Amino acid sequence: MNTTPRTVLVTGAAGGMARxxxxxLARAGHTVLCADFDADGARRAAETIIADGxxxxxxxxxxxxxxSVHRLGDAVRAAGHEVDVVLNAAGVLDRRYLVDHDDESFDRAIQINLVGPFRVIQEFGPAMVERGWGRIINVSSIAGVTGYPYPSYAASKAGLSNLGRSLVKxxxxxxxxxxxICPGVVDTPMVIDEVRRQVAAKVPTGQIIDPEEIGALAVxxxxxxxxxxxxxxxxxxxGATRFYELFD
Ligand SMILES: NC(=O)c1ccc[n+]([C@@H]2O[C@H](COP(=O)([O-])OP(=O)(O)OC[C@H]3O[C@@H](n4cnc5c(N)ncnc54)[C@H](O)[C@@H]3O)[C@@H](O)[C@H]2O)c1
Structure with a gap:
């Protein structure tokens, strides 16, 4: 396997999955640029990587x-980094049903989960094209494939998956x-106990996904x-998506 060291920008780098x-990524020899709304969390994420060598x-x-995304681009370039890989993991799960949403709350999910990755790709993609190599990895969700009871999340993730498919051109x-990458239920604080019980009962493997499995796929x-x-x-x-049972 070719393991050329790359520079990877991870958004949502302070989150549960990003751990x-x-x-x-770091163990595979890549430099990880940890970006997050939570500045302290991003700093701690970077410190953890450095402490582990x-x-x-x-x-x-x-x-x-x-x-803010433009400022990120400026700060990354000013620090001398060339981003080879963008891994868009910043996201929010708004547990509101249709009737509880208003324009503002629905748009907030779209802005973070869909327009956010679009902005980050627009900021860092052109330099990848200039260098003739790049990887864009969007963390979508099976919610964007099957639908999901929380409509702003499902719609934003479906949009993110289709954005990626479209950018191939x-x-x-x-x-x-x-x-x-479309994960099922990953073992992070985003996951509530009821969902854990559903996984055990309904997912064909019966397992909740370890965040490192997402990392291994990204590597x-x-x-x-x-x-x-x-x-x-x-x-x-x-195997959850193949049975459409997880969210029954
Ligand atoms: N946990 C799961 O089971 C699961 C399953 C499928 C997909 N996902 C997706 O994986 C990604 C990571 O999820 P997680 O479980 O680590 O959630 P998390 O809430 O632990 O992490 C999300 C991170 O995104 C950051 N963030 C939120 N809004 C932001 C913004 N406007 N700008 C920059 N950063 C922002 C948060 O500060 C947080 O650190 C999300 O996109 C989520 O939708 C998670």
Whole structure:
């Protein structure tokens, strides 16, 4: 497996899933740029990587703001980093049903989960094209594939998956690939106990996903062995999507 060290920008780097993702990326020899709305969390994420012998730096970003994403680009470049890989993991799960949403709450989810990744790709994609190599990895969800009881989340993740599929055309012939990782239930604070019980009862493997499994898939996508995986929705869900039972 080609393991050329790369510089990976991880948004949502202070989150529960990113813990496993950051660790796997760093152990594979990649430099991890930890970006999050939670500046202290991003700093702690980078410190953890460095304490474990890896290379990292931290940045604050609000992906819901175009200006903040531009500032992130400026700060990353000013620090001398060239981003080879964008891993869009910043996201929010708004547990509101249709009748409880208003325009503002629905739009907030779309801004963070869908428009945010679009902004980050727009900020860092062109330099990847110039260098002739890049990887864009969007953390979508099986909620974007099957639907989900929380409509702003399902709609934003479906949009994110389709954004990635569509960008394959934009990046055609450039050495840049775009893929979505679509996890089922990952062992993070986002997951409530009721969902854990559903996983045990309904997911074919019966298992909740370890964040490091997401990291392992991301590490593989960064290798040259994965250069023909492009425009894919990579389900990592224990088989849940094949049965459409998880959210019954
Ligand atoms: N946990 C799961 O079971 C699961 C399943 C499928 C998909 N996902 C997706 O994986 C990603 C990570 O989820 P997680 O479980 O680690 O959640 P999390 O809440 O632990 O982490 C999300 C991170 O995103 C950051 N964030 C939120 N809004 C932001 C903004 N405007 N700008 C920058 N950063 C912002 C938060 O500060 C947080 O650190 C999300 O996109 C989520 O939708 C999670």
């Amino acid at each position: 496993g993702v950051n660790a796997r 890896g290379a990292a730096a931290d940045f604050r970003v609000d992906v819901a703001s175009a200006e 934009d990046f055609r012939g450039t050495g840049v690939t775009v893929n979505a 593989f996508l960064i290798t040259d062995d994965a250069r023909n995986i492009n425009g894919a929705d990579l389900l990592i869900d224990g």
